[in-house]
Amino acid sequence: MEKLEFLQKNIFTDLKNLNTGFDAEENYYFSELDFAMILERIEYFGIGIHTIKPYLNEEFANVKTNEDYRKKATDSKWYKRAFYDFKKATPGMLYSAEYKVSSKLLNKGKEEEGEEEKNTTEESN
Template sequence: MEKTEFLEKNIFQNLKNLNDGFDSDAIHYFSESDFESVLERIEQFGIGIYEMKPRQEEDFLDVKVNEDYRKKATDPKWYKKAFSDFKKQQANMKYSASYKVSDKLLSRHSEVADEDLSENED
């Protein structure tokens, strides 16, 4: 399973991508409330965030990266703090992030998907 497929199935599911062509198709943008759900889900899976970028209309406001907080990408303390700081700066922004999904997590979910397929064939 690839990182993009994993994120679509497990993290972005039932959330609205607000990227209507103002950025690369591969980058998902979410409302404040949906991005909060993204953060909760990635914490459950142990996924990290390298950088977080909010937008107001078409403008980037700032970028925060895990090194700014002297934390590992997978440490939820940094991305929760960054999100909180952004929300205090301005409301109703669109949020995107770059994610760290471990190969171990991807292969584990690929094996589960393969098992599901073989069970359905029986």
Template sequence: MEKTEFLEQNIFQNLNNLNDGFDSDSIQYFSEADFETVLERIEQFGIGIYEMKPRLDEDFLDVKVNEDYRKKATDPKWYKRAFSDFKKQQANLKYSASYKVSERLLNRKSAADIANESAAQAEEEITNEE
């Protein structure tokens, strides 16, 4: 499974992408509330954030990276603190980030998908034999 596919299916699902063409199509922007959900979900999966970029309307405000906080990308302390700092600085921002999704997580998810497909095929074969 590709990183973008994994993020779409597991992290961004049921959230509203606010990027209406002001940035590259591959970059998703979220409201403060939705981005808070993104942060909760990535913490559950052990996904990291390299950088966080908020926008006010069409303008970038600032960029915060994990090195600014002397933390690993996967340490939730840094990205929660950065998010809190941005919220204090300005309300109603649109948030984007660059994510670190491990190959191990992508492969594990892919293996789970394969196992589910195999189980569904086996069940279908049994049904067809009857």
């Protein structure tokens, strides 16, 4: 399973991508409320964030990285703090991030897909 596919299936579910073409198609942007939900979901899965990239009024704001906070990408303290700082400084921005999804999670996603296909095949026989 590819990283974007995993994120779409497990993290971005039921959330609206607000990228209307102002950035590359594979960069999903979310409202403040949806991005807060994303942070909760990635913490649950143990996914990391390397960079948070905010956008407002057709301009990109300064990005924040895990290195700015001297934390590992998977340390939820850094990305929650960065998000809080962004929201406090400028409410209503859209948010994108560069995610770090472990190969273990991606492989687990492949295994689950294989089981679903196997079950579907068995049911139809």
